Amino acid sequence: MSDSVSPPPEVVMTQLIFGKWVAMAISVAAKLHLADHLANGPLSVAELATRTETHAPSLFRLLRALASVGIFAEDAAGNFAQTPLSQVLRSNVPGSMRAVADYCGADWSWRPWGQLLETVKTGQTAFDAVFGEQVFEYLSKHPHExxxxxxxxxxxxxxxxxxxxxxxxxxxxxxxxxxxxxxxxxxxxxxxxxxxxxxxxxxxxxxxxxxxxxxxxxxxxxxxxxxxxxxxxxxxxxxxxxxxxxxxxxxxxxxxxxxxxxxxxxxxxxxxxxxxxxxxxxxxxxxxxxxxxxxxxxxxxxxxxxxxxxxxxxxxxxxxxxxxxxxxxxxxxxxxxx
Incomplete structure (x- = not known):
């Protein structure tokens, strides 16, 4: 029985830094309702692209990346199917996180994070600096958001x-x-x-x-x-x-x-x-x-x-x-x- 070996700090740090890639990919999948489209079984990328009005080659790259972290799975025929993890990206199911993923990747939610350094320096809320008003004032004027x-x-x-x-x-x-x-x-x-x-x-x-x-x-x-x-x-x-x-x-x-x-x-x-x-x-x-x-x-x-x-x-x-x-x-x- 071999002892488990922890990955070196630089590998762990790399995974943490690249977390933004996974977070945004999940959000895009949520916005496109990909898990809802796959609720009844596997589909080809071409079919998913038609249903979601997306660019098929780019959609494939998104799905491939998500499948690498356990969200969706590609079969031998090149179709994509649900996994236990992608199930919670469906709408209206117990434990659904689709709406949370949609919100977290929304432009108004995501863009202020690019100003975190300035916020740490000044104490000013990043959202206010980016949009010129407080978040709840902004939301009251933007019904979709x-x-x-x-x-x-x-x-x-x-x-x-x-x-x-x-x-x-x-x-x-x-x-x-x-x-x-x-x-x-x-x-x-x-x-x-x-x-x-x-x-x-x-x-x-x-x-x-x-x-x-x-x-x-x-x-x-x-x-x-x-x-x-x-x-x-x-x-x-x-x-x-x-x-x-x-x-x-x-x-x-x-x-x-x-x-x-x-x-x-x-x-x-x-x-x-x-x-x-x-x-x-x-x-x-x-x-x-x-x-x-x-x-x-x-x-x-x-x-x-x-x-x-x-x-x-x-x-x-x-x-x-x-x-x-x-x-x-x-x-x-x-x-x-x-």
Whole structure:
């Protein structure tokens, strides 16, 4: 039995550096819905090129590269087929990551990363420097890009929401408000497990417009409503407030404003639940440490430690009570009225 030999550092570093090639190739495959086209069996490159209106030789090179990392597989006849890894690039299947891959390779999401060096030098958000406005202002003016973003966030919710409801019992609350709730996937998951509760999905009007259809589709139209508004100004009254990947989008001063607005509107005895990645101490690997760079580049926010969340809560009239790990990379950060 031979001892395994780790690759030399330069090989590992090469793989890390070239990760951008794989990431963009996956995103293009997602945008072209290649996995959806292959759902019923292998197809030739010519057929795929016809269906996707692409250049067949270039499409072959894309597929060949992806097959080399386990995404799709070429058979002896030159046709391409699904693999377990490419299955999650299909739309509307359990665990689908298609919308996430689409979002991550979108021009408005990808281009600011080219300015990371300048952001590290100056502290200025790269997206703002590239596009001349903040990301959420930009998305409010670009419906297609906004829809790509919202679909990506909904896809994340499909992975994280079941983990949240498995970790936290919401049955004590009469009205649950999902602040920045998008299309309502998280709140819908909570309400389906909490039949005694009612809900409000609260987000910008152009975002929350997509919530009623989802809520109706899962049979919650009678217990949950969508409300448009600006969480920097006000939020609806509620017994519990949930926010998934909202506070991490904003610097401390704006985060405190959101949390204070929740505190001001909260019913007596209300609680707050943030679904975020909590940064662990030391050098331990954590997806939150990488997501933090996305916040640095795109949104002006940050991922935070337990102590940083406690300080935010204290400044906004809340008290950190516990942090509940989930089966996803996120945790549920719970607070009560101070």
């Amino acid at each position: 906004s829809e790509v973003f919202n679909e990506g966030m909904t896809s994340f919710s499909m992975q994280e929401s079941p983990a949240v409801v498995a970790a936290v019992d919401f049955s004590a609350f009469g009205t649950i408000v999902d602040v920045g709730g998008g299309h309502g996937h998280l709140l819908g998951t909570i309400l389906m497990k909490t039949p005694t509760a009612r809900g409000i999905v609260y987000d910008l009007p152009h975002v929350v417009a997509g919530a009623p259809a989802h809520l109706a589709a899962v049979g919650l139209a009678d217990r949950c409503r969508a409300e448009g508004g600006n969480f920097f100004e006000t939020v609806p009254a509620g017994d519990a407030y949930v926010m998934k990947h909202i506070i991490h989008d904003w610097p401390d001063d704006k985060s405190i404003t959101i949390l204070r607005n929740c505190r001001r509107a909260a019913n007596p005895g209300a609680k707050l639940f943030l679904v975020e990645m909590v940064i662990p101490p030391g050098n331990a690997p954590s997806p939150g440490k990488l997501l933090d760079l996305e916040m640095l580049v795109i949104a002006s926010g940050k991922e935070r430690t337990e102590a940083e969340y406690a300080a935010l809560f204290a400044a906004a009239g809340w008290r950190l009570t516990r942090i509940v790990p989930t089966q996803s990379p996120t945790s549920v950060i719970e607070a009560e009225l101070a």
